[in-house]
Amino acid sequence: MEIKLTLNGKAVTAHIEADTLLLDFVRARGCLSVKRGCETENCGLCTVLLDGKPILSCATLAARAAGHHVQTLEGLQEEAADFVGFIADQGAEQCGFCNPGFVMNTIALLRENPDPTDDEIRAYLAGNLCRCSGYEGQLRGIRAYLDSKKEG
Amino acid sequence: MLTIREYVRAKSLEEAYALAQKRNNVVLGGMGWLNLQKRNVGTAIDLCDLGLDAIEETETDYRVGAMVSLRAFEQHQGLQTLSQGAIAESLKGIVGVQFRNSATVGGSVYARFGFSDVTTILMALEAKVELYKAGVLTMEEFAALPRTQRDILVRIIIPKVRRSICYLSQRNTKTDIPVLTCAVVHREGETFAVVGACPRPAAIYPDGGVLAEGITEETARAFGGKVAAEAVFGSNSRSGADYRRKVAAVLVRRAALALKEQEG
Amino acid sequence: MENKHVSAAVRKKDAMQLLLGKPAFMEDVTPADALVVKVLRSPHAHALIEEINTDLAKKVEGIVAVYTYKDVPQRRFTLAGQTSPEPSPWDRLILDRRVRYVGDGVAIVAGETEKAVNTALRRIKVKYTVLEPVLDMHTALDHPVLVHPEEDWVSVIPVGADNKRNLVAQETTSDGDVEAVMADCDLTFTRTYHTKACQQAMMETFRTYTELDPYGRLHVVSSTQIVFHLRRIIANALDIPQSKVRVEKPRIGGGFGAKQTSVAEVYPAFVTWKTGRAARMVFSRAECQTSGCPRHEMEMTVKIGAMKDGHIRCIDLHTLSNTGAYSEHGPTTVGLSGHKSIPLYTGGLEAFRFSYDVVYTNVQAAGAYRGYGATQGIFAVESAVNELAEMLEMDPVALREKNILREGMVMPAYYGEKANACALDRCLTRAKEIFGWEEKWPVRDMGNGKVRSAGVAMAMQGSCISNVDIGSATVRLQEDGTYTLSIGAADMGTGCDTILSQIMAECMGCKLEDIAVFGADTDSSPYDSGSYASSTTYVTGKAVEKACTQLKANLCAIGAQMLGCTVEEVEFASTSVRKKDGSAEVSLADVANKTTIGNNTSAQVTATHCSPVSPPPYMVGMVEIELDKETGSVEVLDYKAVVDCGTPINPHLARIQAEGGIVQGIGMALSENVTYDEKGRITENNFFQYKIPTRLDMGKLQVEFEASYEPTGPFGAKSIGEVVINTPSPAIAQAVARATGVWHRTLPITPEKVLMGMEEA
Known part of the structure; x- marks a missing residue:
């Protein structure tokens, strides 16, 4: 079947199978930041924005995204660059495999709630697993970013 | 696959x-x-093109389209007020924000998962299920429908009734599926509990007069005991039946006492 | 002299690229049009393949090859990434006629698309003779059913293995007269503890790409911690010379030891070698959980002999370890259960005994997982010491202070090594302070059924495999005065590329950004055993130091020639080579340029290091929990840890190692379960069932360091990677016991076990 959608601001027309997952669709179009970490919607590595909302691309048919706006980290480099340095300053990126999903969902969090408490950060990012960092450094990084904005 | x-x-x-x-x-x-x-x-x-992703408010009800996401459901101001935050409380443990942005209210109800937080809270809110052919059913009637009856779930109708409600669940980890779900509702002098994830689907348990004298430590305990005795519990990888029975008594008691707190 | 780069909390060199999601991992950097490789897996725990018909599968459009046990080389090998000859017996074929666990390989399918391969997998017809499986590790030894009855099974190193007894390793070591000391103690008691086959659960599953290079050699791009061992394993498996194999690793999406075993590589390698086509295999999460290489399930029986005043005089530990269907890391992990738990009490011990059996069973083969046996042993010994504290009505910290290992002591239970650098006592003191032990140790009733309580545990690990594993580094001065650092160790997110660069920058006196670091590729990296056994900073770091010393000498020689003097008259001064009397110098840029013109002195040096000792890092962890006595729920509120890793080369990265390890440990303690049904199938076969901690499940963490100076390590460094996972289980078990009066000796401690345990008590 043929679908049309907007991927990182660019109009895309593509032939897909009915069961092509959005995750595989965007990876096949060069959005390699999007990762698969499980098959059970538990890890959050495949997070993309669909019409601005964070969703799991592993559990979304590409067909359903037809007519919608899909954004991956490839399309949000500047918004990400604004805060990821603070994560790097903690060393909390570690292996990096979960980073894109985590960064995407953090972008969504900060758009929705620009001044979250620590508990709000934990709750919003609960669906993003990380096995390396122990999460605390990610939290410190986000907190440092938020503090720097207040000071700046 | x-x-x-x-x-x-x-x-x-x-x-x-x-x-x-x-x-x-x-x-x-x-x-x-x-x-x-x-x-x-x-x-x-x-069903994404059928306009079923809206929550509409009428004089008497909230009408939640089948394609409304769990996230939109938990964030809806009117429903939050109506449920005193119980809807958000019931959904917060479902995996994560991204999952709840995709998962729909209709899908959660239609699947009739034994472990459903959504079913439990909707039963507590005395929601009705509107099916395309079969019309409007109570949650229990819907649950009893044979799975071979292949209808389309159009919307969930939540009556705007004044009630106090408290939702609690027991989970092995914070975002795992529940070992037990529980809601206790007080409405117009009646109190009932909904207990689910037993791991069978949720069911309603009236207080049967146990709370007639009002909610006290003793009557709440009696109510918990009564529900735990009446409900049928099973075992799965997350826990055994005995554990669920004990926790059901505790959650029902705690939720009842919390209601009393809420009502002041 | 103040260090400039060592002990600096700099960013990881690859941090920004990773955080911005740039292509870095195997699936990102290899061609997507490679053949898709998948393995048909056994539904039986133990069976013989009577017939296997692949005709229908081969006819599926897009299928390129289907292989069975009839097609593979008949020479046994091991998938364990260990220095050769491996202690793990050679008990594997790429595919075997006998399948030994649910998930064992039955056939390899390679095709153009995933759909074609999935279809073909369904069309392979297998007729099995189902055999009785050995599913209980307690009855495995000398069981009438043998997991490996084959005659060509080989144990190369004498580890006490005997395939005719389902035995993979057996040993007893001791010091002092155990019976006599026990008999003389005021108090002796015995307890048995049980830990499960927990999963590393790194976010990137096992995955490998293979192709033939322009020379017709097998080029392997794999998510691995062990490029050189992998080259040998693949060469052995395919029965080809190592010169025909090149292995490189891209960025790795986490390892934790999982990728110290060649779990995925042999399958696509075999396909590429047979077909000449590029191939790619990506494990699903379910495959990772059921056909991976988890922690060894262990049951440990600890006997402690002590005096009423808290003097611990004797520890007798027996470990039964379950290696599963294959031997990977079986003979070696078990040793750590005793050798890295008992020495913590060197201060008081007069005698110890440590014995073990490692058995084959028909479940998923175990492997290497952070902590590598020490985690299991420390859960047992630390729990037993905590139980002793309860029996003696002593504060467990005070009990430890009486008995612990202190700097300068010789450790009979640790191969007679001397603790040259040991701040364990200071860790204990500092942990008490930052945790607020005095306030938190008493159990506090919070109302509504909730109580708060605390627990403590200590841990140690090693810093390498002494006298065995080696690290190497190649350092080179570039034409423009910048450097390259080439290593065979594998940065799996830990930051070793950066840490080793920091060591080099310190040695050469250059800027960190002037070092380009590269690793690892068997064609271009110097030989390194790989990144495991906590060794990279300690061993490869020392190799970097050695290489820099030699490079400086070479550059001095070139500089002296340019200055027209003897090498004795000059010194290396970071940006120049100068005469010691200050009368003349040549800039490093000029020396660098000279290295490329009419020069016979190498500006590239490779150094290798192997350590005769393995200095332990130490740690103290303290946990505060809130336990719901009516539901059994345990919530970790606060985890404080103090670590002695020698000199932390990069304090931020060391801290993250500690925090990540603690959270993995919390998962092991509370939620990560592995159970089998009656057929030997694993229930927790995906992340829906196997619950690793989310950020809502771990409370608040705080990690501090108590530095010691290890004379054999680079700039005083020891290791940190593994020790950090060891304290949560015993500390949490103690906190639960304080709150409920029940000691949980089998992990994980689930809410159901807590509540039902209280009912029974």
């Missing part, structure tokens, strides 16, 4: 209904947990 041969965005409920009659066709909800199934789907029927 899930395979799908065709994908159709239904143009009308009638079209969706007609397609859904074939056994290997499936109506898509949010697709959450769909990957867990190993099946070959003929046609995946998507």
